[in-house]
Amino acid sequence: MNGFFNSNFSTLPAALDAASTRNTIIAQNIANAETPGYKRKEVDFETYLQQAMGDGDGLELKKTDDKHFQKYPSSIRDVQARIRTVSDTRITNDGNNVDIDQQEALLAANTIRYQTLSRLISMTISRYNTVIKGVR
Amino acid sequence: MLDIFGTMNISASGMTAQRMRLDVIADNIANAETTRTDEGGPYRRKNVVFQEVLNKAMGIRGGFTNTLSTDQLGGVHVDSIVEDQRPFKLVYDPSHPDANEEGYVQMPNVNVLREMIDLINAQRSYEANVSSINATKAFASAALGIGKG
Numbered sequence: 001m002n003g004f005f006n007s008n009f010s011t012l013p014a015a016l017d018a019a020s021t022r023n024t025i026i027a028q029n030i031a032n033a034e035t036p037g038y039k040r041k042e043v044d045f046e047t048y049l050q051q052a053m054g055d056g057d058g059l060e061l062k063k064t065d066d067k068h069f070q071k072y073p074s075s076i077r078d079v080q081a082r083i084r085t086v087s088d089t090r091i092t093n094d095g096n097n098v099d100i101d102q103q104e105a106l107l108a109a110n111t112i113r114y115q116t117l118s119r120l121i122s123m124t125i126s127r128y129n130t131v132i133k134g135v136r
Numbered sequence: 137m138l139d140i141f142g143t144m145n146i147s148a149s150g151m152t153a154q155r156m157r158l159d160v161i162a163d164n165i166a167n168a169e170t171t172r173t174d175e176g177g178p179y180r181r182k183n184v185v186f187q188e189v190l191n192k193a194m195g196i197r198g199g200f201t202n203t204l205s206t207d208q209l210g211g212v213h214v215d216s217i218v219e220d221q222r223p224f225k226l227v228y229d230p231s232h233p234d235a236n237e238e239g240y241v242q243m244p245n246v247n248v249l250r251e252m253i254d255l256i257n258a259q260r261s262y263e264a265n266v267s268s269i270n271a272t273k274a275f276a277s278a279a280l281g282i283g284k285g
Contacts (some may be wrong), residue, residue, distance in 0.1 A: 016279075023275055024143045024206045027268045028188075031150030031211040033261055035186040041204065083204040100264055111271045118278040125283050 010077055011049070012121050018045035018081035019114040025083060026107045029098050036094035045081040052076045140279075142206070143272045149189065149211030150265035156214045157184045157258045161251050168246040171234045178234075179244040181220035186212050220245055 022043040032038040052075060061069060089097045160182050167179040189210030222245045230239035 020140075020143075020275060021206050023272060024146065024209060027143050027146040027150075027265075027272065028209045028211060030261075030264045030268050031146050031153070032186070032188050033150075033264065034257070035188050035212055038188050083206070085204070100261070104264060104267065107268060107271050111274050114275050115278045118282050121282050122284065 009124060011079075012117060012124070014079055014081075015045070015049075016114065016117045016121070018043060019110055019117060021045075021081040021083070022110050023107070023114070026103050026110065029103050030100065030107075033096070033098045033100045033103070035096060038096050038098065039085050039087040040098050042084050042086055043081050044084055045079070048079045048082070049076070052079050140272055140276050142209075144269055146209060146211035147265045147268040147272065149213060150268075151262055153184070153186055153212045153214050154258050154262040154265065158255065158262075160184050160217060161255050161258065164246050165248060165251050165255075168244060168248050168251075170244055171232070171241060178224050178242045179246070181222075181244065181246045182217050183220055184217055185215045187215035189213050 022045075025041045025043050029040055086097065091097050091099060164181050170179040173179050189212060190208050191210045224242040224245050226240045227243050228239055229235055229241050232241045235241045
């Protein structure tokens with residue numbers, strides 16, 4: 001994919017995957033909205049992507065050996081969605097911290113994001129189609 | 137990476153759990169004035185206990201790379217149905233066949249108002265799971281539309 005397609009073409013599917021993961025996480029949170037002791041899960045993708053694009057804190061880990069920890073993410077291609085459990089808050093007496101209204105809002109926003117991303121991929125493909133077929 | 141049906145299964149497990157809760161609430165309301173049960177004594181209020189389902193044990197990989205993967209998520213299930221151990225209500229009704237010598241009858245520890253609130257809660261949670269399934273359906277159709285032009 002390197003030469004022919006531009007870099008967007010590898011970032012867009014990763015973003016699509018992240019939105020899909022977020023959908024699964026929100027489904028899990030909603031299903032467990034009344035499970036005692038359940039802690040809300042969240043998905044981090046956009047912050048990692050920003051870090052990989054150089055908008056992060058700018059701190060680098062010094063490596064003197066290949067086995068040393070690498071800073072995550074090391075490049076844009078490595079960026080993947082990561083699931084995090086938010087365990088430092090509580091909303092109800094039973095230790096659960098899922099706000100079902102917030103999850104519903106996230107769900108709606110995430111669906112729009114997924115549809116936008118898939119539209120973007122379609123548009124990218126159709127641009128290549130235009131180039132291949134030519135405009136007559 | 138969990139597939140689209142896996143996400144639907146999570147929401148379906150939530151719906152199953154909430155429906156079971158509705159069954160228990162219906163049982164509580166139906167038996168709100170039952171003074172005779174198989175175990176003897178009046179009916180005891182029942183309550184469901186939910187538990188999160190994780191398919192694999194968490195933290196096997198350990199270390200810095202220990203992140204949860206979506207394949208591990210399995211939604212929710214009803215772990216058990218427990219009986220409410222709060223005391224029974226005492227109602228003065230000497231004509232009742234189950235009344236004691238002082239004329240008091242032990243009535244179930246069911247508060248119908250509380251059950252109605254739980255009922256609405258369960259209904260709302262059920263609907264939230266339904267809207268989650270609808271969102272997943274929108275995802276699938278958006279993904280199928282990629283490249284259609």
